[in-house]
Amino acid sequence: MKKFKTAAMAATAFACLATTAVAAEKAECKLVRMSDLGWTDIALTNTTAELILKALGYEVQQSLLALNVTFDSLKNDDMDVFLGNWRPVQDLDYKAYFDSGAVVPLTTNLTGAKYTLAVPQYVADAGLKSFDDLQKFADKLDHKIYGIEPGSNKPLLDMIAAKTHGLDGDWQVVESSEAAMLAQVQRAVAAKDFIVFLGWQPHPMNVNMEMTYLAGGDAEFGPDFGGATVRTIARGTYPQDCPNVTQFFTNLVFDIDYENTGMNMIMTDGLEVPAAATKMMRDNPRKVEEWLKGVSTIDGKPGFDAVKSALEIE
Known part of the structure; x- marks a missing residue:
């Protein structure tokens, strides 16, 4: 009987502790x-x-x-x-x-994600296929790279500041948001204007438009197109x-x-x-x-x- 009471008391004490633990977590x-x-x-x-x-x-x-x-x-x-x-x-x-x-x-x-610069397919077909090609198309791109919200574009800002990939002149990263960047891309595609932007997978952009990820950005985004x-x-x-x-x-x-x-x-x-x-x-x-x-x-x-x-x- 004494053993039973002791076990019952222990069980009651454990239940109280468990209840307290749940309450504390809540x-x-x-x-x-x-x-x-x-x-x-x-x-x-x-x-x-x-x-x-x-x-x-x-x-x-x-x-x-x-x-x-x-x-x-x-x-x-x-x-x-x-x-x-x-x-x-x-x-x-x-x-x-x-x-x-x-x-x-x-x-x-x-x-299986990726994250690096991209261009519409017609821009790649014109010869802009890598980071090293950016300067050759600087005027057509208006010296602009379209990024997303501030804090997410630092590799691009550092790239411009260091003038890597032969960048020269008054390049800028247009910082906004995912939605604003994609709206700008859609306007450019509709007019067949040249544009370079920050692209990534997964995202419907990969299936809703023809696009190409730029090669040569390993220093900024890592190998395998920013894999x-x-x-x-x-x-x-x-x-x-x-x-x-x-x-x-x-x-x-x-x-x-x-x-x-x-x-x-x-x-x-x-x-x-x-x-x-x-x-x-x-x-x-x-x-x-x-x-x-x-x-x-x-x-x-x-x-x-x-x-x-x-x-x-x-």
């Missing part, structure tokens, strides 16, 4: 703060994560930030997670954040602070076809981002199941069951 981790650079791929992946996390009982805050502000926000514990750590292009400028432990990688969420992987990263203590959410983000891995299809729904078909993200999950239930292995709701219930029910996944 207080610290219920709000998940995610950085958004204004890129369509991150909009798709962030919103996918947001829909799942809300179904699990979390709250999500997405903030539109420049890349450098994203890293500083992670370092200062003002942001929790970022799904757009493109490598190797971000490795050099942000190495210190990883070396210090202020920012930690959780997983590689995409392989890249994309990582999910977090503030330094997040894995210890929020293990359940961390497990989810560690599982959350995409592929090129998935992202191209989802982004095309948004940019070509005109679906709102949540609708596209939801449709992609309903069309790929096995992926969702993989993403939720070992993940629970915020109150400890099976994660996949909750998400399946909330998002009507068959």
Whole structure:
């Protein structure tokens, strides 16, 4: 009888501790703060994560930030997670954040990506096929390279400042946003004007227009036309602070076809981002199941069951 009472007391104590642990995690981790650079791929992946996390009982805050502000926000514990750590292009400028432990990688969420300068096919056909050809077409290009938001164009700014690839004259990087850059490209293509811009894969631009990636940009963007992987990263203590959410983000891995299809729904078909993200999950239930292995709701219930029910996944 004494042994039974002791065991019962121990079980009660463990249950109380477990309840306290869940409550403590709720207080610290219920709000998940995610950085958004204004890129369509991150909009798709962030919103996918947001829909799942809300179904699990979390709250999500997405903030539109420049890349450098994203890293500083992670370092200062003002942001929790970022799904757009493109490598190797971000490795050099942000190495210190990883070396210090202020920012930690959780997983590689995409392989087979690329990220470098590109031109419409008719510009390549005219002879502009590499970084070393830029100067020859400087006048036709109006000495302009079209980039995206500030903080993401540093390799190009450094290239112009150092006058590498024979660049000479008053070259400039036009910094704006993904949407503004693509609108400028579309206007140029319609008029058959010369333009050079920052291109990447995955993105519907690769299927919606004929384009060529420029060779010779290894120093700026890495080999294989800026061949890249994309990582999910977090503030330094997040894995210890929020293990359940961390497990989810560690599982959350995409592929090129998935992202191209989802982004095309948004940019070509005109679906709102949540609708596209939801449709992609309903069309790929096995992926969702993989993403939720070992993940629970915020109150400890099976994660996949909750998400399946909330998002009507068959």
